[in-house]
Amino acid sequence: MAVSAPWVVLLIMSFQSDVITRYSSATGVLVLAVGAAACTGAYALMTRIGRLPVERRILA
Structure with a gap:
């Protein structure tokens, strides 16, 4: 969860054209x-x- 959270935020932000550029x-x-x-x-x-x-x- 901690590793994927920044990528989820980036995915949500990618719907803005300014972020894509x-x-x-x-x-x-x-x-x-x-x-x-x-x-x-x-x-x-x-x-x-x-x-x-x-x-x-212990016992093999």
Whole structure:
């Protein structure tokens, strides 16, 4: 939910023509790419931190 929220807001904002022209420039594409990379890294970090520890088996 935390990773997808900014993209939902961007989707809602994309119905405005002014927003489309801002993000269609080279700087806008760079902002989107950096945002996507940050979200991907944050999601990977969240799943790694939230992983449950694997218990060692006593009787094999």
